[in-house]
Amino acid sequence: MNKYELTIVIVNWNTRQLVLDCLDSIYSNYTSDDWNVVVVDNNSHDNSADTFEKEYPNIEVVRNNDNVGFAAANNQILKRDDSDYYLLLNSDTYVIGDVLKKSLDYIKSNESFGVMGCRVLNSDKSVQYTCSKFPTLSSKVEQVFQFTKLFGGKYKSDELMTNWHRDSEREVDVVTGCYLLIRNIVIQQVGVLDEDFFFFGEETDWCYRIKKAGWKIQFSPVGEIVHYGSFSAQKLSYKRDLMLSGAIVRFFLKNRTKTEAVLVYAVMFCFNVSRALVWTIKYVFNRKIFSKQRASLFLNCVLRYHKAWPTNKKGW
Known part of the structure; x- marks a missing residue:
């Protein structure tokens, strides 16, 4: 007992x-x-x-x-x-x-x-x-490129089960x-x-x-x-996004295939590059602090993205 x-x-x-x-x-x-x-x-x-x-x-x-x-x-x-x-x-x-x-x-x-x-x-x-479904390559691609919005839900993977309250x-x-x-x-x-x-x-x-x-x-x-x-994660700024990306890739390496892990890694890199460009362009035109901060966040993610590939090293 x-x-x-x-x-x-x-x-x-x-x-x-x-x-x-x-x-x-x-x-x-x-x-x-x-x-x-x-x-x-x-x-x-x-x-x-x-x-x-x-x-x-x-x-x-x-x-x-x-x-x-x-x-x-x-x-x-x-x-x-x-x-x-x-x-x-x-x-x-x-x-x-x-x-x-x-x-x-x-x-x-x-x-x-x-x-x-x-x-x-x-x-x-x-x-x-x-609560959620287990992540798949298709669900991560859908989340990053938001095919649901582009094609009216036809490609919706709904990993987060958002239709259930x-x-x-x-x-x-x-x-x-x-x-x-x-x-x-x-x-x-x-x-x-x-x-x-x-x-x-x-x-x-x-x-x-x-x-x-x-x-x-x-x-x-x-x-x-x-x-x-x-709140603990929010204090880490761009490190939070890199840790999240690394965790997703690690899950695929451990429980899926290495090919899927590499593809997920590449997809999320493309996401960060696209967001860095979008927010940089927005800042050029609107000169808002928020746009500058977002551009800096995603640019830091891009420049340090190699850290998102899992290693056995603990911490950041």
């Missing part, structure tokens, strides 16, 4: 106030003595760890000497094997009502459910498309890591997150392995959380 029924894992990197708000939302709603809350701090420079320990003495704060990334930080806790269930919860989320308890009740209701996610809202309360239960391919509830027995079978995915893509790869092992990945609107957006 495990020590805990549920362990909630929150990874922090310089998002002190967001984590405090997240913790407040957890403890102001349903909690249990069998639940454990762990905040893994990735070497923040805003006095985060000290603040968490002072404000919430009952939680565990793990301090890392470096920013080891999302996957490695979560794995530090997932490898403990001391909880029946683990919840990956982003630092920039806010739990509403008793969604935690309802999520546990839901995943327990069917032994074939290995992973589940709940309804996620943006800060304006609109629905966030947090997350108001009904269904089996999905991917549940994003902002709120991902998983059985420990699944982790013991398929392993933890792949740490070669530094930031982005790790949950897609994980869900791919989990589904391949025969488990169901479920979405159910049992409750809601608010996800404000990736």
Whole structure:
């Protein structure tokens, strides 16, 4: 028998106030003595760890000497094997009502459910498309070149399932890591997150392995959380786009074919080149700061795009 029924894992990197708000939302709603809350701090420079320990003495704060990334930080806790269930919860989320308890009740209701996610809202309360299909070459080409808009939906791959408003239960391919509830027995079978995915893509790869092992990945609107957006990633400017591109290519290298990976890499390079040209031309004519910033962003992506090809080197 495990020590805990549920362990909630929150990874922090310089998002002190967001984590405090997240913790407040957890403890102001349903909690249990069998639940454990762990905040893994990735070497923040805003006095985060000290603040968490002072404000919430009952939680565990793990301090890392470096920013080891999302996957490695979560794995530090997932490898403990001391909880029946683990919840990956982003630092920039806010739990509403008793969604935690309802999520546990839901995943327990069917032994074939290995992973589940709940309804996620943006800060304006609109629905966030947090579950998706597994990426394919065609879906990435469609996203980049937006054939849906050009040809009236004829070539729509709809990787994000945008026609579904997350108001009904269904089996999905991917549940994003902002709120991902998983059985420990699944982790013991398929392993933890792949740490070669530094930031982005790790949950897609994980869900791919989990589904391949025969488990169901479920979405159910049992409750809601608010996800404000990736504030840690936003601080990285163009690095965010390069990490996202690299994660997509890494997924294709690992789970598809090298040919598809090379094609996806090339398609996304063309996207960055085209956007750099478009925003540069816009700036020449309108002289707006926003246009200049966008042009600079995409130009930096183009000049450093070689970094988007996956290597075994951790970090950026």
